[in-house]
Amino acid sequence: MKRRLAAILAVGAVALFAMVLLSLCCGTVNYSLGEVWDSLVSVFHNGVTTGLDRTVFNLRLPRVLSAFAVGAGLAVAGVVFQAIIRNPLVDPYMTGVSSGAGLGATLYIVFFSGVAGIGSYIGTPLFAFVFAVIAFMITFTIARISGNSNVSFVLAGVISAMGFSAFTTILMLTNEDQTHGILSFLYGSFSSVSWDTAWVMIIPVLAVSAVFICCARTFNVVLLGREQSMELGVNYDRFRLLSMLTASFLTAVCVAFVGIIGFVGLIVPHLARMLLGGDHRLLIPASMVIGALLLSGADLLIKEIINVSGVAVPIGAVTTLIGIPFFVFILKKRGKGYGS
Numbered sequence: 001m002k003r004r005l006a007a008i009l010a011v012g013a014v015a016l017f018a019m020v021l022l023s024l025c026c027g028t029v030n031y032s033l034g035e036v037w038d039s040l041v042s043v044f045h046n047g048v049t050t051g052l053d054r055t056v057f058n059l060r061l062p063r064v065l066s067a068f069a070v071g072a073g074l075a076v077a078g079v080v081f082q083a084i085i086r087n088p089l090v091d092p093y094m095t096g097v098s099s100g101a102g103l104g105a106t107l108y109i110v111f112f113s114g115v116a117g118i119g120s121y122i123g124t125p126l127f128a129f130v131f132a133v134i135a136f137m138i139t140f141t142i143a144r145i146s147g148n149s150n151v152s153f154v155l156a157g158v159i160s161a162m163g164f165s166a167f168t169t170i171l172m173l174t175n176e177d178q179t180h181g182i183l184s185f186l187y188g189s190f191s192s193v194s195w196d197t198a199w200v201m202i203i204p205v206l207a208v209s210a211v212f213i214c215c216a217r218t219f220n221v222v223l224l225g226r227e228q229s230m231e232l233g234v235n236y237d238r239f240r241l242l243s244m245l246t247a248s249f250l251t252a253v254c255v256a257f258v259g260i261i262g263f264v265g266l267i268v269p270h271l272a273r274m275l276l277g278g279d280h281r282l283l284i285p286a287s288m289v290i291g292a293l294l295l296s297g298a299d300l301l302i303k304e305i306i307n308v309s310g311v312a313v314p315i316g317a318v319t320t321l322i323g324i325p326f327f328v329f330i331l332k333k334r335g336k337g338y339g340s
Helices: 002-025 033-046 051-085 097-111 120-145 150-174 176-186 195-214 216-222 226-231 236-258 264-276 280-309 315-334
Strands: none
Touching (some): 002 051, 051 150, 051 195, 051 236, 051 264, 051 280, 097 120, 097 150, 097 176, 097 236, 120 150, 120 236, 195 216, 195 236, 195 280, 216 226, 216 280, 264 280, 264 315, 280 315
C-alpha cells in the first residue's frame, strides 16, 4: 500500500507541476516555457518588476493554484459524502450547500453591491459562505427530525436545494439588470481570483484534507455500517456528524470565492476508485490529485476557447458537460451497489 501511495504522490506531483507550467504559458497572450520560467526565477530573486512578471505571477499563478485547491477540495468532500452516506450518486452539493451559496451571492449582488464600503471582493464570498452554512444546517435539521437515515439526509438536501434555488430564480427574474453577475457566480469562474482569495481557499483545503487523510482508516470502517463500526470501536454517529460538517465547510469555502462548479465531487472519486480501489488511504490523496488536474485542465480549456471564439464559457458549464454522461454511466452500472 505504501508503494502504491508513493507512486500516486510522485506521479501526481509531476503532473501538477507540468499543469502549472502549461497554465502559466497559456492565456489571452501565450508565452513560451522559457519566458515563463525566466519570469518566475526573476520574481523569486527581484520581485515583480515587469508586465510579464505581473501576468505570470499575479494573475495566472493564483488562478491555477486556486483551481488546484477547489478541484482537490470538492473531490475530497465528494469522497467523504459518498463514504458517510454510502451512496455513489451523491456529491458535495447534495447537502444544498451550492444552492445556499447561490442565494447568498444573489442577495449581495441585488441588494448590497452598490452600498459604499462593501466591496464585491469580500461581500459576495462572505454572503455565499454564510448562506452555504445556513443551507447545510437546514438540511441537517430536516434530516434529523425525519429519522436521521442516509435516505432522509439525501432527500432533505434535495428539499433544501430546491427551496434556495427557487428564491434565487425569483430574485433573478425581478432584477434582470443583475442577471449577468448572478449567472457568473452560479456557473463558476476563476477569472477574478487574486493571491488574497487564493490563500483563503488553499489553506483550508490542505488543512481539512490532511485531517481526512488521517481518518482514512475510519472511513474504511464506516463503510461496513453502523453496527459493525460500533463493534470496532468507532463512534459512528459522532464521526458521521463531524465528517459531514467538515466536508460541508470545505465545500462552502470552495464555492464562496469561485462560484458553483458541479460534478467534480461526483466523478473524481469514481475515477480514483477505478484506478486504485476503495481503500480511503489511497482514495483521498488520489482524489485530491485527480480533482486538481481535472479542474485546472477545464480552466485551461476555457482559456483556449476564449482565444479561439472570444466567448468566456463558465467553468461550471464545462464540468457539467463532462459530468452528465459520467453520472449516467455510474447510475447504470453502480446505482444499486450501495446500501441506503
